[in-house]
Amino acid sequence: MSRRFDPEAAKAKRVIREITAFAKSQGVQMAVRPMAPYGYVLGLDMTDLFADVPGQGNGTRVMTRFCQLLDLHQMLGYTNPAGRRNYEFYRRFGFEWSPNGRSSTEMIRYAVEGGGS
Numbered sequence: 001m002s003r004r005f006d007p008e009a010a011k012a013k014r015v016i017r018e019i020t021a022f023a024k025s026q027g028v029q030m031a032v033r034p035m036a037p038y039g040y041v042l043g044l045d046m047t048d049l050f051a052d053v054p055g056q057g058n059g060t061r062v063m064t065r066f067c068q069l070l071d072l073h074q075m076l077g078y079t080n081p082a083g084r085r086n087y088e089f090y091r092r093f094g095f096e097w098s099p100n101g102r103s104s105t106e107m108i109r110y111a112v113e114g115g116g117s
Contacts, residue, residue, distance in 0.1 A: 008041040009034060015044065015069050023062045027052040030062060035078050037102075043076025063093050070111050077109035 012034040023030035031048035034041045046066070051059045070077045079095060080103055081087045087107070095107040 006040070009036070011073055012041045012044060012075070015073055015075065019062070019066050019069055022065050023049075026058045026062050027056075028058050028062045030066075032066075035076070041075075043078055043108075044070065045078040047080070049079075059089075063089075067093050067109065070109065071114075074111045074113075076111065079107050080105050081107060 016032045016034070019032060020030055029048060029050045029052070030046065032044050032046050035043045035045040049059060049062065067077070069075075077095065078098075079090055081090055082105075087105075090107050090109075093109065094112070095109040098106045098108040
């Protein structure tokens with residue numbers, strides 16, 4: 001039995017490859033996976049973001065690019081921050097608390113129409 005081509009899953013894989021390569025080039029460890037709770041990709045779930053050398057703006061550059069890619073491809077972004085400081089960091093990029101999230105700390109970012117510039 002052959003698998004049917006899923007353009008959303010293929011798009012998610014391309015975006016994940018691009019953003020993780022960019023993060024690595026900036027000295028940032030980043031883990032992203034497709035968010036597909038119902039069998040189809042809804043967006044990207046960022047599970048880890050750590051700068052090798054904190055305080056240099058590298059995480060900010062990576063998050064800016066991540067959000068540009070989410071907007072360009074009209075994808076949702078998800079994350080589950082640990083701690084108030086991280087929560088405030090993600091809010092700067094348009095993430096907000098998700099009242100229907102998988103956990104009490106889940107945040108979601110909706111794509112900006114016409115974004116990605």
